[in-house]
Amino acid sequence: MPKTNINCPNCHRSIVADIDRLFDLGTDPTAKQRLLTGAFNVVLCSYCGYQGQIATPIVYHNPEKEQLLTFVPPEAGLPHDEQERVIGSMVIQVTNNLPQDKRKGYLLRPQATLTLQGLVERVLEADGITKEMIQAQQEKFQLIQRLLETTDEKEIGEVAKNEDTKIDAEFFILLQRLTGASIQSGDQETARKLEQLRESLLPVTTFGREIQSQTQEMEAAVADLQAAGEELDRETMLDLIIKAPNDTRIRALVSLARPIIDYPFFQMLSERIDRARGDGRTRLVELRSDLLDLTEEIDRQVAAHVQEQKSLINKILQETDVKNAMQNYLPAVDEYFIRELEQRLEDARKQGDLEQIVKLQDMIDIVEEASAPPPELALIEELLQASDDQSRREILDVHQEEITPEFANALSNIVVQAQSSEDNKLAERALAVNRQVLRFSMKKNIIK
Numbered sequence: 001m002p003k004t005n006i007n008c009p010n011c012h013r014s015i016v017a018d019i020d021r022l023f024d025l026g027t028d029p030t031a032k033q034r035l036l037t038g039a040f041n042v043v044l045c046s047y048c049g050y051q052g053q054i055a056t057p058i059v060y061h062n063p064e065k066e067q068l069l070t071f072v073p074p075e076a077g078l079p080h081d082e083q084e085r086v087i088g089s090m091v092i093q094v095t096n097n098l099p100q101d102k103r104k105g106y107l108l109r110p111q112a113t114l115t116l117q118g119l120v121e122r123v124l125e126a127d128g129i130t131k132e133m134i135q136a137q138q139e140k141f142q143l144i145q146r147l148l149e150t151t152d153e154k155e156i157g158e159v160a161k162n163e164d165t166k167i168d169a170e171f172f173i174l175l176q177r178l179t180g181a182s183i184q185s186g187d188q189e190t191a192r193k194l195e196q197l198r199e200s201l202l203p204v205t206t207f208g209r210e211i212q213s214q215t216q217e218m219e220a221a222v223a224d225l226q227a228a229g230e231e232l233d234r235e236t237m238l239d240l241i242i243k244a245p246n247d248t249r250i251r252a253l254v255s256l257a258r259p260i261i262d263y264p265f266f267q268m269l270s271e272r273i274d275r276a277r278g279d280g281r282t283r284l285v286e287l288r289s290d291l292l293d294l295t296e297e298i299d300r301q302v303a304a305h306v307q308e309q310k311s312l313i314n315k316i317l318q319e320t321d322v323k324n325a326m327q328n329y330l331p332a333v334d335e336y337f338i339r340e341l342e343q344r345l346e347d348a349r350k351q352g353d354l355e356q357i358v359k360l361q362d363m364i365d366i367v368e369e370a371s372a373p374p375p376e377l378a379l380i381e382e383l384l385q386a387s388d389d390q391s392r393r394e395i396l397d398v399h400q401e402e403i404t405p406e407f408a409n410a411l412s413n414i415v416v417q418a419q420s421s422e423d424n425k426l427a428e429r430a431l432a433v434n435r436q437v438l439r440f441s442m443k444k445n446i447i448k
Helices: 031-037 080-097 116-126 131-148 153-162 169-184 188-204 206-231 234-243 247-256 263-275 278-317 322-328 335-351 354-371 375-385 389-398 405-420 424-447
Strands: 003-007 014-018 022-024 042-044 051-053 058-062 067-071 111-113
Touching (some): 022 031, 022 080, 031 058, 031 169, 058 080, 058 116, 067 080, 067 116, 111 116, 131 169, 153 188, 169 206, 206 234, 234 263, 247 278, 263 278, 278 322, 322 354, 375 389, 375 424, 389 424, 405 424
Parallel strands (some): 022 058
């Protein structure tokens, strides 16, 4: 998001904030997600402590659906001429970002919405999400708010029992999105409460228990594979699958070690079937059928995803500014993207395609830069390992120029994660470090 100087709505002092007015999926594939979660234009005033969302004109563009929506909040207090100027400049920017053959008539007819909620509903409707579905999500959001206001664990359990059917997969996804949005906006307290609420709901709801079961089976599958270590071969893998206590464990094992579930593996399973008798043979035959279906399902999903990543690389390579395009698509990068990128670079070198080599290397450089751990983490780790307050104070004195708002935000995230884990000692150390850093920052600001 672009850095912008604005006046705090509360104390009216000038502050720098991340203000995003244009949500263009043509240049930023994460734009819709940010809009729908509400994780945008949230400011925190360092002078008076005000925190809230800034009212500003918004333009949303989805080129694939030929959708161009606008919203000007009444509280922004912009005259009509100023509204047209601001919206018009963003529409021009949208148009300029498109190739000539993609510039169509809908760009000349932006659809105005009266409320931000109305804009969000139009976005969701274009994805086939009906108003009834939106209403259902709003009910889940209201349920989350109600649960957050409930401090007694027993009462939370009673509410959860009565609303069990509403606390489903979509509920937990919404809970996760709200937690992420709170962390991104710097509201660590709300993020901590949401994470605590999630942990409270897992053991007392039907779907929560399913999540716990799946997590436990995945952890058990990882432990089984780690225990096998270098001894993991097809025969060992087959034994693990045959001895698996349930279908969830089998699915976890196959998803984690898909490459070893190959033709020779199925030959080995068929040989065991031939030697088996009675119920044991019947079970192995059913297992073979299930494994074939499961591996085919995984392969289809992987193949579709690989094709999506190939198409994304092609799209980025066609951009005039490859580096900027790569920055915009970083959230979509995963191991399949990187693997394809490296293969493309190797092919380009063999063919001596210098132009392609330069573009692909630029893309790899940006991925490597983005995946490097932020410098704040090294200092946080050093502080966490310090034995006492005096040692931490000495570290802070040496690195005082590095104690920035970005550092404080990274440390707050670590504290939230530590508190939601089962490592009480880590949580205590993280809180102690956070308190000392706050005191150090206050003293430094007073001296200045």
